[in-house]
Amino acid sequence: MARAVRRAFKYRFYPSAEQACELARTFGCVRRVYNMALQARTEAWTLRQERVNYNATSALLTGWKKTEELAFLNEVSSVPLQQALRHLQVAFTNFWAKRAKYPTFKSKKRSRRSAEYTTSAFQYRDGRLTLAKMTEPLNIVWSRPLPEGASPSTVTVSQDAAGRWFVSLLCLDVIEQVPATGAVGIDAGLDSLLTLSTGEKITNPRHERADRARLARAQRELARKEKGSANRAKARLKVARVHARITDRRRDHLHKLSTRLVRENQTIVIEDLTVRNMVKNHHLARAVSDAAWRQLRTLLEYKVDWYGRALVVVDRWFPSSKLCSACGALAERMPLHVRSWTCRCGQTHDRDVNAAGNILAEGLSVIACGDGVRPQRESSRTGQSSAKQEPPRVTKGIPVLL
Numbered sequence: 001m002a003r004a005v006r007r008a009f010k011y012r013f014y015p016s017a018e019q020a021c022e023l024a025r026t027f028g029c030v031r032r033v034y035n036m037a038l039q040a041r042t043e044a045w046t047l048r049q050e051r052v053n054y055n056a057t058s059a060l061l062t063g064w065k066k067t068e069e070l071a072f073l074n075e076v077s078s079v080p081l082q083q084a085l086r087h088l089q090v091a092f093t094n095f096w097a098k099r100a101k102y103p104t105f106k107s108k109k110r111s112r113r114s115a116e117y118t119t120s121a122f123q124y125r126d127g128r129l130t131l132a133k134m135t136e137p138l139n140i141v142w143s144r145p146l147p148e149g150a151s152p153s154t155v156t157v158s159q160d161a162a163g164r165w166f167v168s169l170l171c172l173d174v175i176e177q178v179p180a181t182g183a184v185g186i187d188a189g190l191d192s193l194l195t196l197s198t199g200e201k202i203t204n205p206r207h208e209r210a211d212r213a214r215l216a217r218a219q220r221e222l223a224r225k226e227k228g229s230a231n232r233a234k235a236r237l238k239v240a241r242v243h244a245r246i247t248d249r250r251r252d253h254l255h256k257l258s259t260r261l262v263r264e265n266q267t268i269v270i271e272d273l274t275v276r277n278m279v280k281n282h283h284l285a286r287a288v289s290d291a292a293w294r295q296l297r298t299l300l301e302y303k304v305d306w307y308g309r310a311l312v313v314v315d316r317w318f319p320s321s322k323l324c325s326a327c328g329a330l331a332e333r334m335p336l337h338v339r340s341w342t343c344r345c346g347q348t349h350d351r352d353v354n355a356a357g358n359i360l361a362e363g364l365s366v367i368a369c370g371d372g373v374r375p376q377r378e379s380s381r382t383g384q385s386s387a388k389q390e391p392p393r394v395t396k397g398i399p400v401l402l
């Protein structure tokens with residue numbers, strides 16, 4: 001079976017001075033329009049309890065363009081400005097559906113600089129992409145081919161904190177859904193990034209430790225520089241570059257990993273770690289591994305959909321570490337430093353492999369019983385409800401293939 005999916009392909013590009021200038025202006029206008037529309041919607045709601053929808057903000061934009069002080073909005077392509085209003089609409093829809101917090105203003109320094117172009121605002125022909133208001137195509141590094149005969153429906157241009165330019169092309173792609181029979185439970189760890197119920201341990205990407213030390217050093221240097229000085233700006237760019245490298249490598253690693261897990265297994269069971277994150281822990285390693293875990297979950301969520309697999313998320317209260325996967329007895333305490341333990345039944349466990357095995361068993365029982373119904377054995381183990389199947393989630397944003 002094959003399935004057509006919308007998939008984003010992201011590449012670096014090197015703009016000419018003119019193009020960089022045009023894009024920087026467009027980013028500025030996108031931010032301005034987004035912020036003004038957000039303010040208008042917020043005021044309408046707080047002062048008059050009125051809901052302002054996308055069409056109303058679109059009419060506002062037309063009005064703003066006619067004023068003298070905002071006439072500069074006419075100088076850039078109108079499509080990214082309209083798209084900014086659509087993004088704001090999505091942000092509000094997610095807020096009302098309780099999937100996200102109230103939208104916040106885009107900051108000049110901290111927010112992602114990006115602009116989205118739909119088909120009327122770009123031309124794509126023979127591997128050459130030209131954006132509205134530009135005469136020359138972008139100089140794109142085609143690090144991998146687009147799908148055969150693909151024509152992008154949306155193009156997003158962005159610049160990261162390290163100053164690098166990216167273009168992301170949304171295309172239709174066909175995924176071959178090859179059946180798989182495996183089922184795997186995954187435990188998120190600290191020593192190893194993940195432990196699988198098969199006993200396999202997956203480590204963090206190589207170099208990550210060294211990169212992290214480099215990042216800490218760059219951050220210390222930045223802290224010593226005088227505010228507003230040229231050296232401080234240089235130090236900030238250095239921090240951004242190291243940071244970009246860490247996140248790039250990590251994303252690459254997680255993409256390969258999630259694709260492999262989804263190809264090999266029909267059922268993947270993970271633990272919901274939301275509450276674990278609420279336990280305050282300022283340890284850098286913990287924060288980093290939690291971020292990786294969230295990212296992996298997002299990748300798994302859309303890839304199981306692409307490949308026709310099942311992802312089961314078991315409840316965070318489920319005592320996966322303390323439960324003997326052989327006999328079901330519950331150990332009393334299991335401090336973090338205990339890496340392996342022996343149950344009263346005589347079975348010796350690797351802590352993480354045992355936990356992953358329990359997560360798998362829990363997930364499979366959730367599938368067997370359907371929503372909310374639990375087998376007797378499970379509830380007698382813990383005395384509390386410990387499993388649920390996540391409702392299908394709306395995929396926010398567009399997954400990016402790297």
Ligand SMILES: [Zn+2]
Nearest residue numbers: 324327343345
């Ligand atoms: Zn046991």
